[in-house]
Amino acid sequence: MLKLHRHSLMAAAFAVIACLLLYSSAGEAKPFDAWRWMDIIAEGGMAAMAGLWFLMTLSSRPRGLVTRLLAGGLASIMLGSWADCLDEFFRIDKAATWDNWLEALVPFGMLILTAGIYYWRHEQFMLNDHLAKRERLFRQHRGFDRVTQLADAAYLRRQIRLERDRVASAQCALVLLDIDGFHRINREHGAREGDRVLQAVGHMLLLNLRNEDLLCRYAGDRFALLLPGMGDADARAVAQHLCSMVAMMRHHGPRGPLPVTLRFATEAAQGDAEGLLSRLSAAIDGTGQALAPVPRAP
Numbered sequence: 439m440l441k442l443h444r445h446s447l448m449a450a451a452f453a454v455i456a457c458l459l460l461y462s463s464a465g466e467a468k469p470f471d472a473w474r475w476m477d478i479i480a481e482g483g484m485a486a487m488a489g490l491w492f493l494m495t496l497s498s499r500p501r502g503l504v505t506r507l508l509a510g511g512l513a514s515i516m517l518g519s520w521a522d523c524l525d526e527f528f529r530i531d532k533a534a535t536w537d538n539w540l541e542a543l544v545p546f547g548m549l550i551l552t553a554g555i556y557y558w559r560h561e562q563f564m565l566n567d568h569l570a571k572r573e574r575l576f577r578q579h580r581g582f583d584r585v586t587q588l589a590d591a592a593y594l595r596r597q598i599r600l601e602r603d604r605v606a607s608a609q610c611a612l613v614l615l616d617i618d619g620f621h622r623i624n625r626e627h628g629a630r631e632g633d634r635v636l637q638a639v640g641h642m643l644l645l646n647l648r649n650e651d652l653l654c655r656y657a658g659d660r661f662a663l664l665l666p667g668m669g670d671a672d673a674r675a676v677a678q679h680l681c682s683m684v685a686m687m688r689h690h691g692p693r694g695p696l697p698v699t700l701r702f703a704t705e706a707a708q709g710d711a712e713g714l715l716s717r718l719s720a721a722i723d724g725t726g727q728a729l730a731p732v733p734r735a736p
Contacts, residue, residue, distance in 0.1 A: 440493075440496055440497050442496075442500065442501055443496040443501070443505075443509070446496060446509060446513075447493075447496065450489075450492065450513050450516070450517075453513075453517055454489075454516075454517065454520060457517060457520055457521055457524065457540065458524065460536075461521070461524040461525070461527070461528045461530070461537075462528065464528075464530065464531075464534070465528030465529055465530045465531075466528060466529045467527065467528055467529075468526070468527055468528065468529050473526060473527065474526055477523075477526050478523060478526050478527075481519050481522040481523040481526070482519075482520075482523040484515070484519040485516050485517075485519035485520040485522075485523055488512050488513075488515040488516035488519060488547075489512075489516045491512050492509055492512040492513050492516055495508050495509050495512060496509055503557060504554055504557045504558050504561055506554075507550055507551070507553050507554030507557060508551065508554035508555070508558065509554075510547075510550050510554070511547045511548065511549070511550035511551025511552070511553075511554055512547065512551060513547070514543045514544070514546055514547025514550060514551075515543070515544050515547035515548065515551065516547075517540065517543050517547075518540060518541050518542065518543030518544035518545075518546070518547060519544060521537060521540035521541050521543070522541045522544070525537060525541070564645075583654075583655040585633045585636050585637065585655070586636050586637055586640040586655045587640075588640055588653055588654050588655045588661075589652065589653075589654040589655070590654065590655065591654065591655075591656050591657060591662070591715075593654060594652070594654040594656060594662050594664065594711075594715075595711040595712070595715075597652055597664055598612065598664065598707050598711040598714065599711055601664065601666055601707055602707065602708065602709075608666070608667060609666075609667055609668060609669045609706070610664065610665065610666050610667065610668065610706070610707040610708075611664075611665040611668045611669060611670055611672070611673030611704055611705070611706055611707055612662065612663070612664055612665070612673075612704065612705055612706075612707040612714060612715075612718065613662070613663040613665065613673055613676070613677045613702055613703070613704045614656065614660060614661075614662055614663075614702060614703050614704075614715070614718040614719065614721075614722055615643070615660065615661040615662070615663065615677065615680065615681070615700050615701075615702045616659060616660050616700060616701050616702070616722045617635070617636075617639060617659040617660075617698060617699075617700060618698075618699045618700065618701060620632065620635070620658070620659035621659075623635055623691075623696065627691055627692060627693070627696070631691055631692065631696075632659075634689075634691075635689060635696065635698060636655070636659065638687065638689050638698070639661070639684055639687075639698060639700075640653070640655070640661065642680075642683055642684050642687050643661060643663070643680055643683075643684070645683075646679065646680055646683050647663070647680075650666055650667070651663060651664065651665055651666070652664040652666075656715070660719075660722070662715070663676075663677075663680075664707060669706070670704055670705070670706055673704045674704050677702040677704055678702075680700070680702075681699065681700040681701070681702060684698055684699065684700050685697075685698070685699045685700070701722060702722075703718045703721035703722050704718075705717060705718055705721075
């Protein structure tokens with residue numbers, strides 16, 4: 439992961455060295471007996487810890503706004519503390535103000551770090567919501583589909599039966615979603631790229647579902663969505679929204695963006711699970727509700 443941030447690492451290393459050279463050339467070295475060890479340990483320790491946190495942040499996160507804010511704030515704190523520490527070794531002319539500006543990087547870095555933590559908090563809320571939508575699967579300790587990490591068809595069938603038996607009068611809908619032309623993606627770009635498309639579609643669907651909804655990979659390029667407490671009309675609206683979100687998604691393949699669209703079929707989750715899934719599969723193959731591709735933003 440650090441390779442992604444080599445420019446930031448080089449800039450930070452250059453700034454540390456430049457700061458040392460600046461103090462050594464512009465200042466007068468203090469005698470050994472004038473060193474204040476408590477200040478050196480405190481300020482140098484703060485610089486070292488901020489530098490360590492800076493490296494840990496870059497080694498564990500991809501590039502992006504949150505990473506830039508977190509790393510930038512920590513780097514500023516590191517440099518400000520480093521300048522404060524160097525002030526214990528070199529005597530700077532009282533008329534000079536640049537050393538005070540360097541030391542002011544500490545509170546400035548704290549402001550940047552606070553902004554990074556704020557956006558990181560929102561990012562965590564989104565991730566937690568994303569993971570909560572898998573909780574139903576985690577709680578049951580069932581196996582995951584190897585590619586998408588979603589539940590498989592066997593688990594879906596069990597959940598359909600459980601929803602049917604839980605409250606006989608309660609509404610529940612099942613939606614089957616199919617990726618248009620998925621065989622062409624596999625043929626033209628390879629199975630690995632096809633797996634990446636499945637993963638991207640699965641993530642996009644999860645982000646647009648309620649926590650109580652269950653998303654499974656039914657078979658091949660098909661996803662099944664169980665919607666407790668929802669009637670057929672509402673299920674169709676949800677399915678159309680999901681298709682729109684996937685159509686607007688930009689999936690970048692090895693040769694550029696790949697358009698991905700879905701078609702769907704819905705039915706009330708009543709009766710035998712096998713018969714229900716067979717009817718929906720037949721509707722997808724024949725007269726399933728198709729959605730035209732949504733125009734992409736330029």
